[in-house]
Amino acid sequence: MYTYTYTNNINTIIVIKENEIIELLENVGLTRNQALVYFTLIKSGMKGNIVRELDHALDIKRTNIYPILSELIDLGCVKEGGQAEKSKNATIFIAIDPVEFLEHLIQTKHNEINRLLEIKKRHSTSLQTIFKKGIEVKLNEIDSSLQPYFIPLIDSGWKIQSYIERKELALFNYQVYDCLLRAPNAKYLKDCSFHLFIFDYNIERDKNALEFFTQGLKRKTKEMKSYFYDIKQI
Numbered sequence: 060m061y062t063y064t065y066t067n068n069i070n071t072i073i074v075i076k077e078n079e080i081i082e083l084l085e086n087v088g089l090t091r092n093q094a095l096v097y098f099t100l101i102k103s104g105m106k107g108n109i110v111r112e113l114d115h116a117l118d119i120k121r122t123n124i125y126p127i128l129s130e131l132i133d134l135g136c137v138k139e140g141g142q143a144e145k146s147k148n149a150t151i152f153i154a155i156d157p158v159e160f161l162e163h164l165i166q167t168k169h170n171e172i173n174r175l176l177e178i179k180k181r182h183s184t185s186l187q188t189i190f191k192k193g194i195e196v197k198l199n200e201i202d203s204s205l206q207p208y209f210i211p212l213i214d215s216g217w218k219i220q221s222y223i224e225r226k227e228l229a230l231f232n233y234q235v236y237d238c239l240l241r242a243p244n245a246k247y248l249k250d251c252s253f254h255l256f257i258f259d260y261n262i263e264r265d266k267n268a269l270e271f272f273t274q275g276l277k278r279k280t281k282e283m284k285s286y287f288y289d290i291k292q293i
Contacts, residue, residue, distance in 0.1 A: 077098070084098060087161070093127055096137075100137060107151040107152055109150065137152055137154055193241075201219065204255065219240055221239040236257075256272070
């Protein structure tokens with residue numbers, strides 16, 4: 060690693076090693092490899108580098124340099140600078156001025172802090188209430204297909220604590236509603252899960268689907284058996 064010596068604006072001689080610069084770039088949020096690529100481009104100034112030159116200068120596989128450059132462009136610290144005619148029109152990559160990049164980071168952090176302050180202002184009270192007292196979902200807030208199942212439970216004092224609707228497309232086309240209910244008079248397990256699966260076809264004729272969901276139920280039952288109490292069978 061090289062050592063760089065320069066004089067700052069108060070005529071103090073500063074000596075900094077290359078690995079310390081890499082660490083500084085890591086401290087502002089870059090990964091190790093991002094910092095290495097960015098600093099190599101900084102050293103090339105406005106001339107920039109093509110990927111082949113970066114490959115020669117760094118101990119990073121060329122196939123990994125391309126996505127790193129793409130990440131650095133998204134972060135705002137690298138830009139494309141045209142094509143190198145002597146290298147089969149390979150794209151030239153140029154570092155954004157470090158001061159400009161740092162100013163960009165500072166502004167980004169300011170924006171993030173402002174968003175957090177706005178979230179705190181608007182939602183902290185409701186989030187703290189949920190944290191201390193939990194949450195209750197009203198019957199009219201859930202899908203109408205679930206309401207007939209829940210009406211007698213709610214009439215008996217049960218509470219709906221969470222409600223999630225999602226659509227699965229990976230293996231079988233279906234919708235699933237995940238709900239967590241709290242039983243008022245349970246002695247051992249007050250939190251109860253309720254899941255409703257709605258398929259767009261007759262699942263009873265699909266042996267693969269039935270096997271998939273049966274195995275899932277068995278797996279969940281075993282988890283409950285080991286975590287809560289003895290369940291002999293489904």
